[in-house]
Amino acid sequence: MKHTMGKEMEASSEEKQIAKENIKNSLRDLTGLVGVSGSEQDVVKYLRNSLLPYADEVNIDAYGNVIAIKNGRTSGPKLMISSHSDEVGFCVKNILQDGFIMFDKIGGVSDQLLLGRKVWVTRNKLPGIIGIKAGHMQTPEESTQVKTIRECYIDVGASSREDVERMGIKIGDPIVFQSDFMEMDNKDLVCTKSVDNRIHCAILIELFKELKSMDFSGTLFGVITVQEEVGLRGAMMVANAIEPDYAIVLDTIPAGDTPDIQTEKALPVYLGKGPVCPIADGVRGNMNFQYIHPKVREIIEEQALVASVPLQVLTLIGDGYTTDAASLSSSNKGIPVGILSTPRRYSHSPVELVNLNDAEGVLRIVKGIVSQNGKKNLSFI
Structure with a gap:
């Protein structure tokens, strides 16, 4: 059964290439905008206009969080898939x-x-x-x-x-x-500022495009939060307003495959080897330490298998890394949350380097998660 389902869900080479080009084009536009935390207006305008043709509804709250809503054909859970719009600066x-x-x-x-x-x-x-x-x-x-x-x-x-x-x-x-959008000799590798986290804003736009003709159950909330880089602020605002049944946070993660990092000992994350699922993370001092929910982890791993997407799994505790998931997991009485990340080199610099194949893999996994929404019991035990 799994083998047959994988064949049904696996994207063709042409579909993958189209998705990569669309993500690249949106990323080029988005990284050309100024959107540091608290000044995300231009990014928010771009996202609203890009999502409007494909969503049933797009709302912007008082602080600039974008909430795009896509209703399924039948009733089911409220699923939130989120990115963040702000950049460091x-x-x-x-x-x-x-x-x-x-x-x-x-x-x-x-x-x-x-x-x-x-x-x-x-x-x-x-x-x-x-x-x-x-x-x-x-x-x-x-x-x-x-x-x-x-x-x-x-x-x-x-x-x-x-x-x-x-x-x-x-x-x-x-x-x-100021950073130009640069393609490497391998055109799947692109380099610029604010790949964190405009790459996943671009993926959310492409997700909504591809869902236009797809049946699923429940309601999808595609969310782009503000002020992630200065305290995960937007995520809590949105989570308490939406009250999702579960959430997938999309964010970048540092790649450890450079000469200045002991990759296998410290950061076993490689560019070009697929999306990453951090099982546990927390900033120095572990003030925001958190595990992802075990059932949401299962959902991510199952859909990676179905879509034939390699998945890198690790823990990253005490190394200065955290995402909106830390905020969501304690919002609204506790939201079951998982993380799906695209690796990128040279974090928080004007030369962040990303492999579009990893980004396209994130797209296929989250598309599969939406297609199977409501088919898995989310209870802890």
């Missing part, structure tokens, strides 16, 4: 009298990434540069030091505070790394 802290800008971090950005970078300032993407002292003038000690954000500044080509203000720049305006 910065905001304007102060504008100095000589026209340089001081800035704060929003989310986890390493100080090692700052000096000499191009940035976009405000949602209008005004060009700027994080300044760096001329190498000719650096002392030997300075040439090896990493400057903190408090020692850095942004140059927008202004000579006074008034010049900066005339550009329309204000205190609190968002700032992101």
